[in-house]
Amino acid sequence: MGNLMSINGLRKSWTKHRQLKRPWQAHTYIAIDIETTGLDPINDQILSIAWVPVKPPMILIGEAQYHEFCIGSDVDLQQSPTIHGLTKAQLSSGGDVKKVLKDLEDKLYGCVMVCHHRSLDWSYLRYNGLTKNLHFEPLGVFDTLSYEKNKMSFDNNCQLNNSRLTLSACRSKYGLPNYTSHHALDDAIACAELFLAQATKIKPFNEKLGFLLKQSR
Amino acid sequence: MDIERFLTDCPPFDELTEQQRTWSVNQMQSTYMNADNCNEIMRDCSPALFIVRSGVFDLKGKDGTLVERLEQGDLFGYPSLLSGRAIVNTLQCIEDGIVYVLPQVAFDKLRNQSRAFERYFINAHGERLLTERRGKTAGYDDYDWTEQRVEDVIQRAPISLASDTTIQNAAQCMSENGISSILVVDSDQLVGILTDRDIRNRVVAKGLGFNVTVAAVMTHLPEFVFAHRSLLDALTTMTANNVHHLPVVDEQLRPVGMITATDLIKQQRSEPVYLISSIYKSTTRAQLVEEAQKIPQYLNSFALRVKQTAILGRLMASLTDAMTRQFIKLFEAENGAAPARYCWLAFGSQGREDQTLSSDQDNGLLLTDGLTESQLDWFRRLGEYVCEGLHDCGVPLCPGNIMASNPECRGTQQQWLARFERWTTHPTPKALMYCQIFFDSRAVAGQQKMFNQFREAVADIGKNEFFIGNLALLVNRISVPLGLFNRFRTEDVKQGERIDIKRYGIALINDIVRLYSLHQGLTEPSTAQRIERLQESRLISERDRQSLLEAWQFLTQLRLDHQLRVWHTDEPKNAIDPDSLSTLSRRQLKTAFKIIKQAQQGVGLKFSRQGY
Known part of the structure; x- marks a missing residue:
């Protein structure tokens, strides 16, 4: 047991272990979408971020958050992409990224993060956590893309083509409507809906959270 | 978002x-x-x-x-x-x-x-969704003068006198009342009309004495209009006969008032009258056909101006009526006047006055007994002439050959009644289909009285419970789509999945309303009028009548909008694509289907026990 594992850490790990054994419906999920200037969290920047809480079976649209950031100081506010009316007041300047991510840190604590394509969103959060001294500690991450990929390779044992795994391609498999915009808020909600569709189909209906997370690695 | x-x-x-x-x-x-x-x-x-x-x-x-x-x-x-x-x-x-x-x-x-x-x-x-209207669909005029009934416009009680009154007394009566025309009535029946012009042209100008009786100078048996008809009908009759005064009568043909061209001009806002009158003014067959070519375009612009498109079904029927009468006139000009009394009958959609741009002809001839071979031949040639003419005017020939050009569709009252009798007592599928067309009849030209007699006899035959029961079964055989997007519910037409709103909507309502009307012995052909008259029936509630009427109006409107849009294309004329509808229209269409389904079950319960 050494000094790596404090009593606090042990308690956390034990709590988490217990949480993972509860049915997935008993948890709160935060579906996230991050729009960035590129794929590299070190050199690229976050343009906008949106999240929406899910308390199965409901997606709490009214509690959704959307933030858009100006990049650098020479960008004219007028030219930034049109912002959804709901969130006009929430337009943040670059300096507020930390404040927004701090909110998200609070939100994610004890909840399950949901995203489509974990490696991108999660790596941005981790990098920003390191540089801004934030600790994103969700109970786990459910990746709707990985879940679908695992399910397909299990079902057909076939070569997977990435175009069949985009958010809208996955959604259409569940008969979910096609949202045409690429707005972080729509994508976060779209991802939350996809997650509910995927999870609702799992048998038995009250499967443990741990099982779900395993299926989406 | x-x-x-x-x-x-x-x-x-x-x-x-x-x-x-x-x-x-x-x-x-x-x-x-x-x-x-x-x-x-x-x-x-x-x-x-x-x-x-x-x-x-x-x-x-x-x-x-x-x-x-x-x-x-x-x-x-x-x-x-x-x-x-x-x-x-x-x-x-x-x-x-x-x-x-x-x-x-x-x-x-x-x-x-x-x-x-x-x-x-x-x-x-x-369940009043069908009354929802959106301002955004625009173009609706809140007021449609042609839709008003004659009885709502005539203002005063009928002013009339007996035919043995002297001209002087008549003139005194007219000036006391400040009117330019007066009804001449003997024992409750309209016998003539006397106008200022008659007094000028037929009395004063000819130098007759003031003691001459009205009977000697009046117009005998004038054209008239029923009180429950619309102003459009009054207008049509005036234009067709070139008169400016029309006696108004109730259903027992008792005079209730007079309507004049001035009354109409007062009500006028938009006027389909020009088209109708240009049809009546055509002096040759070619000219008439040319006028008829303008109808689709005209309807298109007219449709935007009227509130209720039910009026358009009636306008189409009025136009077909006008063409029919004009063709008869042209035929008579070449072949001499009709050798005997007769009545030109309209059936089906023209009879019901819910005709559309794609409705085909349904017509026939009611003849008197004992005609000679050459007289019969005159009517044969009339039938052929008119049906061909209508075809050239864009009213398609009837694929089922229900046309006056077909000898089967020319008959005496006795012959017609024998056919009705056969259909009702031996209700084969084909016979029942005929009934859905032939029971919706109207007189277009010739003797109205002859028609009334015929129509009442037909109504008696239609009351047969065994027959009504079989029609009710037939109505229930069609399965109404309650959803719009489910594959198996929509008709697979070549352009994709569509819903035939005529077959599953309008025609079914017509059928349901006809059932109640047959049972009640009504003689009105139009579905809207029948629904109104059915307030006398104990079998259908006020609420159900209202719902059916709203569903019918909604579907008629929807079909017309669709037809105007696809008129010059290959698109099906009665089948619509549910995806092309606004959300409100989709909900309304479903509401309409729901109403029809309930009504269908209603007639099933009420009537079908008597059937097979």
């Missing part, structure tokens, strides 16, 4: 301000419903307004019968929001999907803030 965009096309949210809509999005939750969880979610969230974003769900009543098929853009749960009663319906999931949930508190707040929002749900709850 997607949800906001979706709500912009989702009545009644489209009536909210942008701010109110955004606010309501913030009050909503979204959920994924499937067979396992849909009832639980509905129970747990109620009372709330549910909005179907995707998927298909059947809403079932307490007894398990289908209340409504819910599809994209449909709303449910509001009856319990409005009434405060618990939800008793259950859901059956046909296809999983996303459903938005708006809780009671938010719903109530929106109701308080927006009258349009409130009104929509009050209407929907009272």
Whole structure:
């Protein structure tokens, strides 16, 4: 047991272990979408971020958050992409990224993060956590893309083509409507809906959270 | 944001301000419903307004019968929001999907803030959705003068005198009352009309004495119009006969007043009269055909100006009537006057006055007994001449050959009645189909009295319960689509999945209303008029009559809009693509189908026990 594992850490790990054994419906999920200037969290920047809480079976649209950031100081506010009316007041300047991510840190604590394509969103959060001294500690991450990929390779044992795994391609498999915009808020909600569709189909209906997370690695 | 965009096309949210809509999005939750969880979610969230974003769900009543098929853009749960009663319906999931949930508190707040929002749900709850109209669809004139009834326009009690009155007394009476024409009535029956012009031309100009009787100078047996007909009908009759005064009579042909061209001009706003009168002014066959070519284009512009498109079905019928009369006149000009009394009959859609641009001809001739071979031949040639002429004018020939050019469709009252008798006592499928056409008849030209006699005899035959029972069974054989997007419910026409709103909508309502009318012995051919007259019937409630009428008007409107849009294309004329409709129209179409289904079951219960 050494000094790596404090009593606090042990308690956390034990709590988490217990949480993972509860049915997935008993948890709160935060579906996230991050729009960035590129794929590299070190050199690229976050343009906008949106999240929406899910308390199965409901997606709490009214509690959704959307933030858009100006990049650098020479960008004219007028030219930034049109912002959804709901969130006009929430337009943040670059300096507020930390404040927004701090909110998200609070939100994610004890909840399950949901995203489509974990490696991108999660790596941005981790990098920003390191540089801004934030600790994103969700109970786990459910990746709707990985879940679908695992399910397909299990079902057909076939070569997977990435175009069949985009958010809208996955959604259409569940008969979910096609949202045409690429707005972080729509994508976060779209991802939350996809997650509910995927999870609702799992048998038995009250499967443990741990099982779900395993299926989406 | 997607949800906001979706709500912009989702009545009644489209009536909210942008701010109110955004606010309501913030009050909503979204959920994924499937067979396992849909009832639980509905129970747990109620009372709330549910909005179907995707998927298909059947809403079932307490007894398990289908209340409504819910599809994209449909709303449910509001009856319990409005009434405060618990939800008793259950859901059956046909296809999983996303459903938005708006809780009671938010719903109530929106109701308080927006009258349009409130009104929509009050209407929907009272199954009055078909009365919802959107200003945005524009072009509606709130007032349509041609739709008014003659009896609503004639202002005073009829002023009349007997035919043995002297001209001097008549003139005195007219000047006392300040009128330019007067009805001449003997023992309650209209016998003539006397106008200022008659006194000038036939008395003063000819130097006759003032003691001459009215009978000697009046116009005998003048054209007239029934009090319950529309101003359009009055106008048509005036133009056809080039008269400016029309006696108005009730159904027993008793005079109730007079309507004049001046009365009409006062009411006039837009005038289909030009087209009708140009048809009557045609002096050659070619000219008439040329005038008729203008009809589709004319209807297109006229359709935008009228409030109720039911009027267009009648206008089309009036135009076909006008063409028919004019062809008869042209034929008589070449071949001499009719050798005997007769009546030109219109059946089917022309008879019902719900004709469309694609309706084909349904007509026949009622002849007197004992005609000679050469007289019969005259009528044969008349039938052929008129039917061909109508065809050239764009009214297609009847594929079932129900036309006066067919010897089967020319007969004496006895011959016609024998056919009706045969159809009703031996109801083969073909006979029943004939009945759905031939029982909707109207006299277009010739002797109205001859027709009335015939029509009453036909009504007697139609009361046969065994026959009505079989028609009721036939009506119930057609399965009304309650959902719009489910594959097996839509007709597979070559352009894709469509719904035939004539077959599953308008024709079924016509059939249902005809059943009640046959039972009641009504002689009116038009569905709207029949529905009105059915207030005398104990078999159908006020509410059901109203619903049927609204459904019929809605479908007629929908079909007309569609036909005008696809007129010069290969698109089917009676089948519409549900995807092309606005959310409101889709909901209304479903409401209409629901009403039809209920009415269908109603006639099944009421009549079909007598059938096979």
